[in-house]
Amino acid sequence: MQSKIDETIALLKQAEDEYGPDLVFASSFGAEDVLLIDLISKHARSIQIVTLDTGRLPQQTYDVMDACRDKYGIKIEVYFPDTAEVEAMVRESGLNLFYHSVENRKRCCEIRKIHPLKRALAGKKAWITGVRREQADSRQTMSMVEDDTYFGLTKFNPLIEWTQAEVWNYIRDNDVPYNALHDQHYPSIGCACCTRAITVGEDPRSGRWWWEQEDGVAECGLHASPIKRK
Template structure:
């Protein structure tokens, strides 16, 4: 129960719980892709607290912050649930690094997207194979590339249903629930990192910058997606 948040946020939380239960009932085998960011920790809490049959996984790219990886153990201690750590093909990653270097993603958008493809998109495609649906913690206000985000869509790229139940939530509402329910979250959020990805591709943001400015900050705003979410 939420007793310390405003009525609108409490209503949003109730709708989220209802929607997740409906998704789980409609799509046996559905999975939740967690980046272990604050939105996804809120989603995971809703899933675990209700005991919903939704598998939670994260893409362990091999370049995540130690603080991000530590959350996996924290989740196990808090909820008794083991998050599925999906990793890239080590042979393909080594081949790419040997050919282009460990930090080639700074050199061009093409090389950065190639790295994301190996470390994120291919592992995601692998785990979504044969699944009926997947769930994300995306929100419309996160970036310019997500302003038209819908709560329900068919993902033609991966060939299954996709749900974004936090699409119309504000960041303030997310934090309101996280604090009210004492949901664990990445300590990097308290150090100026509102959006957290791979360590070399993420920085703290400056005052006045939008919340995705710390992701692939050397690129133009409209290129700052990794290929996991294609409209």
């Protein structure tokens, strides 16, 4: 466990040294992300932390954002969707459009997440994420450092080899603030309307966009098809 922590710290420091102000950590304040915030605040403090407020987040996510801000004394840049884009989408398709078709759901994720993330990453050369390999089949081929062809950046995934148990051991051992929804059986937390609790034995990703059956476990497009570098 300590060797994994040391390896993660070393990668964060390497990313910080290599990319400086051209590097951001995009956090959604899930369990993995608060772990990384704890490590960044202690070992690589100049790394900028950004997050997306889609406008549909649960209160518990705002609570953990402020808890981290207060505990670690860090700055968190919050990016919001473009007002005109959201207004046009809602005018055309309603507030709950994502339940009506996959196309609508992708459009909503595009406007509320992808476009703000593109603004957050604009002019940057590298970004850090909290993805882990065991979270989804689509993450099996991801590696610790890769070329993200979608965003045109180097992507660091320092927790790619961490297990869920290791993440929670770290959080408990280090008294890291975490989203209270995790204690109510929410393994993966996104927008309130698109996230639910799961039962024992269910795939953790089935807590997101559960009404979409045809493509198996759904992804929002934030971590699409990167190319392995090492």
